[in-house]
Amino acid sequence: MEPLRIAIAGLGTVGSGTLKLLEKNNKLLEKRTGRRILVTAISAKNRTKKRDCSIDHLEWFDDPVGMAREANADVIVELIGGERDPAKSICETALGSGRHVVTANKALMATHGNELSSLAEKNTKFLNYEAAIAGGIPIVKALREGLSGNEIKRVYGVLNGTCNYILTEMRQQRKTFDEVLQEAQNLGYAEAEPSMDVDGIDAGQKLSLLASLAFGCRINFSGVYTEGIRRISLIDIDYAEELGYRIKLLGSARLTENGLEQRVYPCMVDQSFPIANVEGAYNAVVAIGDSVGDTVFQGLGAGSGPTASAVVADLVDIALERRAPIMGVSTNDLRSLPEAPISTHRGAYYVRLMVSDRPGVIADISAVFRDENISIESLIQHRRSVTEAVPVVMKMHECLEESMQKALSRIHHLDSVIETPTMVRIEDLN
Ligand SMILES: NC(=O)c1ccc[n+]([C@@H]2O[C@H](COP(=O)([O-])OP(=O)(O)OC[C@H]3O[C@@H](n4cnc5c(N)ncnc54)[C@H](OP(=O)(O)O)[C@@H]3O)[C@@H](O)[C@H]2O)c1
Structure with missing residues (x-):
């Protein structure tokens, strides 16, 4: 079977890791895919930079977009990063000129993934991005x-x-x-x-x-x-x-x-x-x-080896022609969902207030929470000897974010509250 020819744009942490992994596990990958995965061309910013992988035998391109258009390659691997050019143009040019794309670029996928997926689908090309989410985790x-x-x-x-x-x-x-x-x-x-x-x-x-x-x-x-x-x-x-x-x-x-x-x-x-x-x-x-x-x-989720592992897995899928819709379903079937605003969040909360140590403080704070329909589940007040401000820590029963924000903004203005209140949501994972 013909080898799968690939060109790599970007030879930094992930690019050099990918080159090294392809070389090291070359035989294993050939057994798994029934064909060789062969790097034919590369591009990076600085041609003379010392690299910890051997690149002398590979065709060099100063312009990665030119490489995406002209390289002797079936797949362009975009490992430069960033949501703009050259990363965006590399992917568009590759998909537009009949090549598959593998990328580790979450910024690009998060901002332009919808359009890139449509383009890949239209041209029946792969757009694989396993390394873009949580690095080595498949x-x-x-x-x-x-x-x-x-x-x-x-x-x-x-x-x-x-x-x-x-x-x-x-x-x-x-x-x-x-x-x-x-x-x-x-x-x-x-x-x-x-x-x-x-x-x-x-x-x-x-x-x-x-x-x-x-x-x-x-x-x-x-x-x-x-x-x-x-x-x-x-x-x-x-x-x-x-x-x-x-x-x-x-x-x-x-x-x-x-x-x-x-x-x-x-x-x-x-x-x-x-x-x-x-x-x-x-x-x-x-x-x-x-x-x-x-x-x-x-x-x-990061690092040369773990991220290269995901990039190479994407290449193996292409070598085997193992396809799945890019975002799980065809791009035409992807839904546009309304956003649930944070104000509608419901949950328990941790609140820490730094207050002056004088009578009536807790009563004032409790009154604000009561007005906003928020009930306190537990309260911790450890005395700190030297400073004037003492921390009051409260765990609040489940309530609406909007009410919590209102309460905190009122509490912030109480004379006895010395610092901006600290709030941390308590996440219900059940
Ligand atoms: N690092 C990680 O652990 C990790 C994990 C998951 C995903 N990712 C993603 O993987 C991608 C690459 O990350 P990285 O950490 O490997 O980046 P990096 O170490 O900064 O490497 C970037 C590479 O791109 C080259 N480059 C920059 N601008 C260029 C241009 N205009 N033309 C040609 N080449 C150019 C650089 O060339 P020179 O070497 O000549 O400077 C360098 O080789 C990013 O999208 C990142 O989000 C990274």
Whole structure:
């Protein structure tokens, strides 16, 4: 059988990992697919850069879009990143000129995935993107194939390894967010500009793809409600532990009577749930099907090896002509679902207030919650000797987000409340 010829755009962490994996497992892949997977061409920004993989025998293109059009290749593997050009043009050009595409680019798929899927479908080409969601975890395959007999009830997960690493280190090493972020940047685990990770954007991109696959709807990244982890402090991590919870940056999507809920925020999850014990740089995705129940997938969501593993799996599918609709159903059948606004969220809440230690404070706070129909389930007040402000921690019964926001904004203006109130949602995973 003819070899599958591939051209790779981008030779960074994922591109070089993919080249190395294809070389290392070359014989195994040939046995599995019945044909060779042969890299024919490459492109990156700097031709003279020293690389930790051998590329001298491969045709070099300075222009990756030109490579997508002209290379002697059946598949273009886009591993440059970013939602704009050249990544976007590479994929469009490849699909438009009769080539399949494999990409690890969640930003591109979250923003232009609908159009790219239509283009691929129109040209009967593959557009495979396993590495774009949770790196090495084969969740696209799981949702699109392994769980295809189920109606998916909910999909949620720890989708950003950097945030999970920071939250884990804060708890285990008793360090502040800023300290751990700085260390992570020094070690190369976090970007110098960390916003994509710590503000939840990267997790939101992945969640929008998961939601589309799970619920057969068009990708709607702008409909993802996103909060990051910058406001999480050690004191809240400690109180979470005391209450039997753990704080995780969770991405969660489900269909509700108000529409499609797509949310990324730090929340408290019961310590007995598997997701609470996903630590460090690991990712995990839980998909709940009407027939199968809960399924849990865990693994490394980033890094050269794990991400290359997903890219190569996508290539194997192409080599075997193993097809599934790009987003689980034909693009014509993808639904446009209304967005469930965060104001309609219902759940329990953790609230921490820093108050001045004087009589009547708790009564004032309780009155505001009562006015908003919110009842307090439990209250913790540990005395702190030296400072004027004392923390009052409350676990609130289930209530509407809108009411909680109103209550917090009123409480913020009470004279006895010294800092902006801290609120963390308590996520019901049952
Ligand atoms: N890193 C991970 O663990 C991970 C995990 C999952 C998904 N992903 C996704 O995988 C993709 C690649 O990520 P990465 O971490 O491998 O990125 P990276 O290490 O920054 O590598 C980017 C590569 O693209 C090349 N490049 C940049 N601009 C270019 C241009 N205009 N023309 C040609 N080449 C250009 C760079 O060339 P030079 O080498 O010459 O500078 C470099 O080789 C992204 O979409 C990312 O979101 C990454």
